[in-house]
Amino acid sequence: MQIHVVQAGQSLYGIGQAYGIAWEEIAKANELMEPSKIVVGQALVIPVTGSYHWVQPGQSLYIISRLYGTTVAELARINGIAQNAILLVGQRLSIPQRTKRAIEVLLYVEPREQNLTEITAEVKERVDDLTYLAMFSYEAQRDGSLKSPPIGEIPQIATDAGVLNAMVISNLENFAFSSELAHVLFTDMTVQNRLFEKIVRTAKRVGYKDIHFDFEFLRPADRELYNSFLRNAKARFKPAGLTISTALAPKTSANVTGIYGAIDYKAHGEICDFVTLMTYEWGYSYSAPQAVSPINQVRRVVEFAVSQIPREKIFLGQNLYGYDWKYPYPPETGVAARALSPQQAVNLAIRQNANIQYDPVAQAPFFLYWDNDGVRHDVWFEDARSIQAKFNLLKEFNLRGMMYWKLGLAFPQNWLLLNDNFTIIKR
16 A cells, blocks of 8 residues: 655646556545545555555665665565666656555444434444444443343344453443542442443343453542452452453553543553553643644653553554534633544535645654635544554554554544454454
8 A cells, every 4th residue: 555645736636647547446445535636645455466656856775665664685576677776856756565564453333322223334334344343332330230232133243253252341321431430349349249240141141252441530639449349340250250450541641540540551451451542632622733643752651651551451542533613712712623524524625625734753643724704713633644654653562453543433444444454363
């Protein structure tokens, strides 16, 4: 696969000619609604075997080999040229295919009564790319019972495809994470034991293999209580043949307090079979416009995580969405930014004829536009370049795999590049 960034004056037909591929194949791979319409700065995945490099002024085979982690001899061999060949500016060189790493992939799914049919159809399309499908969420109640999501045939579809079902347990109450509810679960042993028993029975009936706790906005003082809760859960679930995992808020230090203070990376790494890092939401509904998962911030979280947790237990989290902020920006206005999928963001840029820019520090795309009322909008989202940056980070730190929030947000480029970079493990 090759990532190509559209330049001024380019057409899909011309781009296809440059790579020796029909423009229709590029349009299909990127799920372009109107192939005749592309914008400057738009990233396209070119579905070719391997990748290409166009020689820039002053570049030699040696310089290019260092860019791609290969050798001069290998570059010369696959391009049929001498190792000391003089390169021409603009000359196209084939780049050797990367060696694929085997990783695990976990995808959250959040079915609701009103979208169950559509979500079920999307699960069928996506299961070949997954190791785990995480059902969000079973809401723990104050009496130890569970409020179940509408799951339909989704778990069976996953099982039939060789995907492990994960049962997500949350402290959601009235559509918000509740620290008070979590405290009850941590401290009332009768309630806690009832909850664990209910979880085991449900997991056995539905076919869940992993119990995944997504407890958020906890009281910092409940840190050790949460650790004890997880140890008790592991002792109860392991004899039942169930693994245990947790979702971790992004931290860069063990001393972080506030809403992340109760999350003890080291303890979770010791107790759990694996963890997922929620490495997103720097840009969020009520923030100033910015990247949702800037690579520089994500890197800081990963660096801390690997100092506390074995690498083979860590999933790198990735958002499948961006935001459209409307001026004047939150939190001054109290008006939330509008969430949109990467595909929706690109289509919006095309409709607005807005050039897409790329922040080299955050390694994330963005664009500006003005609506019919003359109001400025800032849109930050994900594209092929930003997701490849995350894949490179995963490889650099040798992590267990990728986690995605969530199914139902179109990002075809992600799945093309995921399979180009990795072999997906089935268990």
